[in-house]
Amino acid sequence: MSQALAKEIPQEQGEGGSRRSGWGLLVTAGVGGTLVALYAVATPFVTPALRKVCLPFVPATATQIQNVLKMLENRSGSLVDIGSGDGRVVIAAAKKGFQAVGYELNPWLVWYSRYRAWRDGVHQNTKFYISDLWKMPQLEKKLEEELEYNARIIACRFPFPCWIPDHTTGEGIDTVWAYDLKRSRGCETKSLEITPETES
Numbered sequence: 765m766s767q768a769l770a771k772e773i774p775q776e777q778g779e780g781g782s783r784r785s786g787w788g789l790l791v792t793a794g795v796g797g798t799l800v801a802l803y804a805v806a807t808p809f810v811t812p813a814l815r816k817v818c819l820p821f822v823p824a825t826a827t828q829i830q831n832v833l834k835m836l837e838n839r840s841g842s843l844v845d846i847g848s849g850d851g852r853v854v855i856a857a858a859k860k861g862f863q864a865v866g867y868e869l870n871p872w873l874v875w876y877s878r879y880r881a882w883r884d885g886v887h888q889n890t891k892f893y894i895s896d897l898w899k900m901p902q903l904e905k906k907l908e909e910e911l912e913y914n915a916r917i918i919a920c921r922f923p924f925p926c927w928i929p930d931h932t933t934g935e936g937i938d939t940v941w942a943y944d945l946k947r948s949r950g951c952e953t954k955s956l957e958i959t960p961e962t963e964s
Contacts, residue, residue, distance in 0.1 A: 821870065822937070824852040828920055831933045831940040833860060835918050846897055851877025851890070853920070858886035867895040908945065917943040 824832075832853055836843070843857040848866025850873050857864040858881065868874050874892045881890040897903075904924055907917060919941045923929060929941035 821849050821873065822921075823850055824920065825938055827934065827938040828940065829853055829856045831938055832856070832918055832920065834933060835916065835931060835940055835942040836860065836862070839916065846903075848877060848892065849873055851880055851892060854890050854892070855881055855884055855886055858889040859884070862889070864890050866890070866892045867897070868892065869894065869896050911945055913946050915945040917945060919943070 829852055833856060836857065840861060841863070843854070843862040843864040845851075845854045845857075845864065845866045848854050848868045849870075851866050851868075854864040854866040854877065866874075866877055868877065871894050874894050877890075877892045878887070881887040881892070904926055907915075911917070917924070917927075919929075921937055921939065923939075923941045924943065927943050930944045931942040932939065933942075934940050
């Protein structure tokens with residue numbers, strides 16, 4: 765009988781140990797999965813802050829959207845929003861009849877923009893792409909070369925450094941600058957053309 769007790773005791777301790785190691789694996793997997801999920805969600809928001817030029821996501825205000833729509837009055841056609849964030853400007857333009865496209869670095873905001881466009885019933889007039897604004901060299905020159913003659917370029921919060929706006933509306937973070945390409949095409953900007961110095 766003493767041998768039977770001796771054999772049973774180690775078996776019970778062995779089962780308790782395997783239960784603890786099973787819980788340990790479960791907790792480790794849960795914590796690891798949570799950390800991976802947090803990394804996946806946070807990385808697109810944190811990565812832009814680590815760039816040389818930091819442009820954090822700040823949603824467009826209702827006033828800013830109204831200012832953009834004011835600059836688009838009596839116009840139709842296409843609209844492209846570079847740095848479209850959560851798609852508010854693109855969706856508002858699509859509701860006014862524009863074929864609107866948004867380019868945004870953060871994939872979560874792109875997916876959210878697509879969802880909002882679908883929810884608001886304008887998904888057929890909108891497209892959103894994951895794209896890095898800072899990989900577009902000499903953006904002003906690119907726009908001049910590729911857009912139609914009568915295109916209007918609208919900048920929110922960050923004006924183009926070399927162009928003189930044709931129209932400005934709003935104040936502070938709601939400021940909107942409009943550039944009519946037909947006027948700026950004939951102008952040469954200092955930043956795009958470098959003239960060599962001559963010796964005298």
